[in-house]
Amino acid sequence: MLTIDAEILEAIVAHARRDHPDEACGVVAGKIGTDRPERLVEMDNVERSSTFYRFDSMEQLRVWREMDDRDEEPVVIYHSHTATEAYPSRTDISYAGEPGAHYLLVSTRDPDVTEVRSYSIVDGAVTEEPVKVLNAAVDPHAVQKYLFGQSPTTVDYECPA
Ligand SMILES: [Zn+2]
Numbered sequence: 001m002l003t004i005d006a007e008i009l010e011a012i013v014a015h016a017r018r019d020h021p022d023e024a025c026g027v028v029a030g031k032i033g034t035d036r037p038e039r040l041v042e043m044d045n046v047e048r049s050s051t052f053y054r055f056d057s058m059e060q061l062r063v064w065r066e067m068d069d070r071d072e073e074p075v076v077i078y079h080s081h082t083a084t085e086a087y088p089s090r091t092d093i094s095y096a097g098e099p100g101a102h103y104l105l106v107s108t109r110d111p112d113v114t115e116v117r118s119y120s121i122v123d124g125a126v127t128e129e130p131v132k133v134l135n136a137a138v139d140p141h142a143v144q145k146y147l148f149g150q151s152p153t154t155v156d157y158e159c160p161a
Helices: 006-019 057-069 090-095 140-144
Strands: 002-005 025-031 039-043 072-081 102-107 114-122 125-129 131-134 146-148 154-156
Touching: 002 006, 002 102, 006 025, 006 039, 006 072, 006 102, 006 114, 006 131, 039 057, 057 072, 114 131
Parallel strands: 002 131, 072 102, 114 146
Antiparallel strands: 025 039, 025 072, 102 114, 114 125, 125 154
């Protein structure tokens, strides 16, 4: 299960909406071992594409070093889909290099409904997990407009040829 503060989730969704129709991407760092995403780092999608994202390698190096320095790890790695559902593509799966991270996907295909779903991706196996939003009571409407995955499911993918 991913547990995330409503304020951080709102900021991720705002980033995704802002970059639409390009895919947005970034990480949320947290102290090692806590599994709590606390520090949002919006990153550049060097592809500037509506169908694909890739971190800038220099920026990724800098952000990952900064996390090291602060005893943090990438608790959440997020990106958006602009025309399809919030489900990892084959490319997303093959690029997923952090087995301990929560891969959060936001779909901005519908301007009125925000689809937010979270997965673990380990060795090509995608497992959806529930998303628990904390402190949502601050703005009860903020979370109601999100469409979360219904129940966790496990899907195994063949390795791309
Ligand atoms: Zn994707």
